[in-house]
Amino acid sequence: MDSPVVAQPKPYLVKLECGRAYFWCACGRSRRQPFCDGSHTDTGIEPRRFVAPRTEEALLCGCKHTRGGPFCDGAHTNLPGGSPLDDPDSPANRAIPLVTEKDGPRRWLDGGCFIVCPKSAASAWRGNLRHRRIVGAELGARYQTQFLLEAEGARTPPVSLGASDAVLLVSSGGGEVVISGRAFPVQATDGVYLRPAETLELVPRSGESLQAFLLASPPAALEWPAGAGDNFDRRFPQRVIAVDAARRTAMGSRFFQILVDERVGSRVITQFIGHIPRSKAAPHRHLYEETLIVLSGRGCMWTETRKATVAAGEVIFLPRKQLHSLEATCAEGLCVAGVICPGDNPSITYYD
């Protein structure tokens, strides 16, 4: 059997029609990419037939190295040409203005993308829990609501996100999270998963504060039940996922590690932590909506006609399909914690 050839080291964006059968080219030799034109004859590689379950846009693999054919699974990012870079000092890029004007805690880029300084966002208190709304529908988000929670001293009042799935990213401090009565120790950079209708309480370590970003999908408001629930969903016992270098996935010179996804029960949210070395990726798009919490380092977020600096502690909101590039500008690179929804793989990008 011959080996597949790379038709292009990136996926093809196609519109699939519900119920229609397609033949995805697996050999890479078709001149009608990403579909079969019969060129596989004598290669020993057969096209993959599939029926679209719904009418939707999809990214079909162009590199023919996907393990999830016909769909792109990010394998192209580790092939020659699969993680292209851009020169931030090119004449075209130098002409893009740096946005410094603020709209409250936010700086806006193209297409509804923004950078927000969470500590400058309006806050409210519930007992000893300070909460701030960072991302929501009023700011253009369609799939998520994000809050910054800051707990001081004792155990906080219980909070719930109703019927939504939720994830927590512990951004500083440590202690315990209590999910519907079940306690889990946590420390900075841990990811935490909450099932619908469960309650959350934060318990900072003695004398410390605990800060965490709470994100719900579908979008939801904070609810304040009178007491902690006893409805812990025992079908999904793993709720805290720590950073583990052995679980990294390479993506060109970048890497990421999934924290929360369907393996722990999450239905629509995928949470990850990742590192970007000093570099600027070529502008690209995603089919998912994304928020990125900058944990360390400095960088620059680029869209078509604007760019803005980003630094540790800030949050980037990126609408679905918005052209962008996140550049790391410091020697140690950028460490980010991200959430994509709906989506399951943060390495799937597409290019114009």
Ligand code: FES
């Ligand atoms: S294009 Fe083949 S895995 Fe993405």
